[in-house]
Amino acid sequence: MTVDALIEATARILVRDGFDKASTNRIAEKAGVSVGSLYQYFPSKEALVTAVIERHSQELMQVVRDALADAATLPMEQAVRVLVNAAIEAHRIDPELHRVLAEQIPRTGRPENTEVLSGETYALFRAYLEAHCEEFRAVDLGLAAFVCVTSIEALTHTAVVHHSESLSNEAFEVLIDEATRLIVRYLQ
Amino acid sequence: MTVDALIEATARILVRDGFDKASTNRIAEKAGVSVGSLYQYFPSKEALVTAVIERHSQELMQVVRDALADAATLPMEQAVRVLVNAAIEAHRIDPELHRVLAEQIPRTGRPENTEVLSGETYALFRAYLEAHCEEFRAVDLGLAAFVCVTSIEALTHTAVVHHSESLSNEAFEVLIDEATRLIVRYLQ
Amino acid sequence: MTVDALIEATARILVRDGFDKASTNRIAEKAGVSVGSLYQYFPSKEALVTAVIERHSQELMQVVRDALADAATLPMEQAVRVLVNAAIEAHRIDPELHRVLAEQIPRTGRPENTEVLSGETYALFRAYLEAHCEEFRAVDLGLAAFVCVTSIEALTHTAVVHHSESLSNEAFEVLIDEATRLIVRYLQ
Amino acid sequence: MTVDALIEATARILVRDGFDKASTNRIAEKAGVSVGSLYQYFPSKEALVTAVIERHSQELMQVVRDALADAATLPMEQAVRVLVNAAIEAHRIDPELHRVLAEQIPRTGRPENTEVLSGETYALFRAYLEAHCEEFRAVDLGLAAFVCVTSIEALTHTAVVHHSESLSNEAFEVLIDEATRLIVRYLQ
DNA sequence: TATGAATGAGCATTCATTCAT
DNA sequence: CATGAATGAATGCTCATTCAT
Known part of the structure; x- marks a missing residue:
């Protein structure tokens, strides 16, 4: 569930703000979890974007x-x-x-x-x-x-x-x- | 001449390092001028990239x-x-x-x-x-x-x-x- | 036994990775227990290091x-x-x-x-x-x-x-x- | 002058707070300059500490x-x-x-x-x-x-x-x- | 008792931009 | 006109610690 929320949040922020403004803190916040949790499931921002792709x-x-x-x-x-x-x-x-x-x-x-x-x-x-x-x-x-x-x-x-x-x-x-x-x- | 040097430097750095690593300081240095001069001719990094385009x-x-x-x-x-x-x-x-x-x-x-x-x-x-x-x-x-x-x-x-x-x-x-x-x- | 494993794991990680890289999660993992258990036996990372000393x-x-x-x-x-x-x-x-x-x-x-x-x-x-x-x-x-x-x-x-x-x-x-x-x- | 202020600030913070708490932001603040300036003169925190040594x-x-x-x-x-x-x-x-x-x-x-x-x-x-x-x-x-x-x-x-x-x-x-x-x- | 997902403050570092000289 | 030192907000990421199960 957290993973899905993160992927979805990433997709939405990518669309709204573009790649450069899609910070991991913003993504985590949007997904309703903490940055720490983001990094528990994805080793890097790149991995998150890869998951969205x-x-x-x-x-x-x-x-x-x-x-x-x-x-x-x-x-x-x-x-x-x-x-x-x-x-x-x-x-x-x-x-x-x-x-x-x-x-x-x-x-x-x-x-x-x-x-x-x-x-x-x-x-x-x-x-x-x-x-x-x-x-x-x-x-x-x-x-x-x-x-x-x-x-x-x-x-x-x-x-x-x-x-x-x-x-x-x-x-x-x-x-x-x-x-x-x-x-x-x-x-x- | 300075303008041309800046555009050319931007193009080369864009190619070599990608957009994210193309900092205005690096561009100015590569062009052989100071950042200050860069901003004398281009109001922003975006304007510079637009000129390259x-x-x-x-x-x-x-x-x-x-x-x-x-x-x-x-x-x-x-x-x-x-x-x-x-x-x-x-x-x-x-x-x-x-x-x-x-x-x-x-x-x-x-x-x-x-x-x-x-x-x-x-x-x-x-x-x-x-x-x-x-x-x-x-x-x-x-x-x-x-x-x-x-x-x-x-x-x-x-x-x-x-x-x-x-x-x-x-x-x-x-x-x-x-x-x-x-x-x-x-x-x- | 858990306590010993934790102390031993801490010692080994201290040696291998140095103090800065010796995170409690890594120590717990190396000791084969969860972080939670680590904190059940040691109130802080410092206490663990003290035990090693x-x-x-x-x-x-x-x-x-x-x-x-x-x-x-x-x-x-x-x-x-x-x-x-x-x-x-x-x-x-x-x-x-x-x-x-x-x-x-x-x-x-x-x-x-x-x-x-x-x-x-x-x-x-x-x-x-x-x-x-x-x-x-x-x-x-x-x-x-x-x-x-x-x-x-x-x-x-x-x-x-x-x-x-x-x-x-x-x-x-x-x-x-x-x-x-x-x-x-x-x-x- | 900025360089000296940074080295001195680093030394004082190292003494007061220890290495782990000596953050570059704190050092810069103590030195009365911005982090950016710190990194203009020292490529890394390590380089700063080396200069103090x-x-x-x-x-x-x-x-x-x-x-x-x-x-x-x-x-x-x-x-x-x-x-x-x-x-x-x-x-x-x-x-x-x-x-x-x-x-x-x-x-x-x-x-x-x-x-x-x-x-x-x-x-x-x-x-x-x-x-x-x-x-x-x-x-x-x-x-x-x-x-x-x-x-x-x-x-x-x-x-x-x-x-x-x-x-x-x-x-x-x-x-x-x-x-x-x-x-x-x-x-x- | 044991677990491990979750937290979030904190860190080192970057970079577009400004402005006094 | 040109300079480049200075700025500081923002970023990706880490890790000691907590707590519901």
Whole structure:
């Protein structure tokens, strides 16, 4: 319970104040425990932030995993649409947190945060491509997965994180169409 | 001269030590002036970082501007290829600085750094699309520019910043082909 | 048993990590009990350290007591030699602990640690002098005991604690000769 | 001036509160400057304490150096008396500080504080012995210097630091006689 | 009796910023 | 204009001690 409260408090303070202002004393106070307790469960501020990243990543990946499981047997266009939808849904879990995590966290050691967040997606999507390779042109699957995942991630991330207020639901629908078209025609 | 030295020193320290370790005293020392002088020319550390962003953006944008000027009269496929090449070239100007700027700088206030870096690109590319709209399907030009610019930026950024060491020159050539195909077929 | 384990753990951690790093939690862990139990038997960290000093002093004093009992009936030169040997033996019981105790422990209140360690020796040696006063010149016995005990303690302490590695067994034998001569001729 | 004030404040706080309670903030406050200034002149608390040790050692050694220069041409007994007097005078410079420095400072790295404080004395006294070796029996000069310096240091240290209040001036005179006798007869 | 989670004051250190010279 | 000593709030983290179970 204390651990959860600390992770949650860290996430909220990261969002509200940014990484630099997220002091361990403030986090502990917000979590309703003392600094001492914080350090009983996390050896350093970095470990706490890592736990936040981990928790957020797991939530994100669950959405992506579910989507790719659903997509496994669908033809390519529908599969891509499912994935694009999932990407948007994932970014909407906690867009502000996602943004802070993506932009503001000093690297905590290899591998890159970005890769941590997208590495599994890449692998899962590549697996889909392998299973469906007869539906599209011959291409290096690793490269294709990189192009598709990077593009979908960038489009949905930018749309959700930077333009959510200015984009209507219809606009999002259109964006989904366009992103799907981008990927499908690329693969054909 | 002092101003230039300060901006350059800030950029180098940002790259070498990261944002958190880039203290104004260290920057001043590296620039060969006193902290006092630093504050004579820049009202705050943030202003200094903003100046670095500004200078880097200008260098980046000059590459992009030149490329789009070159591309203005080219047919779409060649134009897109020129733009993709320019994006890679731009990211290679100072990839480490670009990365620090993109990832590690606490937001300095609206508008987003990302937008600062890509906002003009978006406008320039949209202008190209307007001038060449008969070469491709009917589509919302703003949306199309967003999709294209965001995708190209993400692919080239990720490739240059995160995978430069592991990618051969030929691999970059293939990536350019793929990125070009992605955009061209999307627009067709 | 718990008390012994705690004292032993404290001694070992004092030696290994020094006073500053010897936290009560670490001591309790090393002793295989909880901090709570530590505070059930010792009211404070200071009390624990005092117990370590006490135990070490008792071990030391046993050696000294035995030596002076042996020396009681010996003529002066042999008696002094026995005492010097005992002093070296005593310092060799746990030289590292002795050093930490002597140098690094913040005073825990009157009486001085040094006096705790040497006070009884002083009294015992004075008693020997009283019993053998006809063997040497007339002198204030308290003063003579102070001079002898302080010198023997300093010589053996410095030799064992600071120069053990660099001193061969023969060198120690010579040192014993010299220390004995120092005291014997002083008393004559 | 700031540097001197800091060293002096450190010395006074070391004496008053002991090493553990000598916080850098308290030291700075006592010195009448801010912590920031403290760290402008000393890279760490340890460096500050080292400076205190250094200053105190220099004061001590000046007394000892002067005494041994005076003693150089004197016959042994007078020379030893001069040295014993100097040892007492040296310990009286700042007995409380000497005690804290000798007993309470966590080792700051090789060489031992004790050796730092007494190493030069040892060398100087050995030089005296070399120059006067025909006045006493044949003996290993290094060993003799060790025995003499260690004994004198221990006797004067213990007397001044631990028994100053309880010892009258006459008692000190007697102690000087005894210490001189101890050394002189040892060397004869 | 034993436990160990919780406490929170305290510490060493950093750094953006000011201002007298 | 330039200097750089001075400031002091703020930070990450430790540890002796308590107390509900």
